[in-house]
Amino acid sequence: MSLPKLNSARYSTNIPSTNKQISYRPYLVKEEKILMLALESQDQQQIITAIKDVLKSCIFDKVDVDDFTMFDVEYLFLMLRSKSVGEVISIKIKCEECEVPIDVSIDLNDIVPPKVDKDMVITLSDDIGVTMKYPNIQAIGDIKEEDFTKIAGLTKLILSSIDSIYDADAVYNAKDSTPKELEDFVDTFSTEQFMKVTHFFEDLPVLKHDIEAHCRPCDHTTELELVGLQSFFT
Numbered sequence: 001m002s003l004p005k006l007n008s009a010r011y012s013t014n015i016p017s018t019n020k021q022i023s024y025r026p027y028l029v030k031e032e033k034i035l036m037l038a039l040e041s042q043d044q045q046q047i048i049t050a051i052k053d054v055l056k057s058c059i060f061d062k063v064d065v066d067d068f069t070m071f072d073v074e075y076l077f078l079m080l081r082s083k084s085v086g087e088v089i090s091i092k093i094k095c096e097e098c099e100v101p102i103d104v105s106i107d108l109n110d111i112v113p114p115k116v117d118k119d120m121v122i123t124l125s126d127d128i129g130v131t132m133k134y135p136n137i138q139a140i141g142d143i144k145e146e147d148f149t150k151i152a153g154l155t156k157l158i159l160s161s162i163d164s165i166y167d168a169d170a171v172y173n174a175k176d177s178t179p180k181e182l183e184d185f186v187d188t189f190s191t192e193q194f195m196k197v198t199h200f201f202e203d204l205p206v207l208k209h210d211i212e213a214h215c216r217p218c219d220h221t222t223e224l225e226l227v228g229l230q231s232f233f234t
Contacts, residue, residue, distance in 0.1 A: 129165075
């Protein structure tokens with residue numbers, strides 16, 4: 001005997017990096033189990049993979065989640081979580097003065113997408129430059145956390161984030177070049193040019209939210225900026 005199937009509600013939001021509208025459903029118990037197992041592992045890569053898998057299951061539109069930026073994934077997951085579990089989450093923060101834990105409630109409807117207004121064009125010489133794109137979640141996941149400050153890790157990040165290269169005569173789309181051709185191009189950078197490109201990654205859009213927490217024991221108000229998805233579940 002076949003059992004009845006429950007229909008899920010349908011919601012819509014925009015992908016922050018592209019402003020493209022997508023529709024999605026709340027995650028179900030089977031998907032919540034995936035998230036819980038990942039959270040219990042406390043392994044950052046496993047958590048990211050679980051979140052990506054849930055997004056892939058819950059988004060109706062044909063999109064490649066691996067192409068999402070980190071701030072896309074973080075924002076979309078919060079929107080998904082708000083419709084799946086509840087629009088208000090509670091976190092604990094320490095008072096700046098007396099360090100007493102304070103309970104703070106956050107309405108996820110108050111979270112705004114990161115601003116995307118960064119200059120994507122980097123001039124390397126008088127007639128040569130690159131147009132960058134925000135690194136996607138797949139590229140970031142392929143780099144070990146400790147390698148982000150090393151030349152090899154930064155080079156890998158640059159290679160995955162070049163959208164096109166231009167000179168006085170033409171524009172060359174990065175996807176039309178082989179990985180070896182792109183690597184050879186980056187290897188011709190001077191130290192100054194290399195550092196100029198790496199500066200692009202220093203102030204990428206991130207998920208942020210300002211909160212205030214009033215401590216009753218000492219009457220102090222702590223102001224705090226939450227940055228990144230993990231901050232919302234502290």
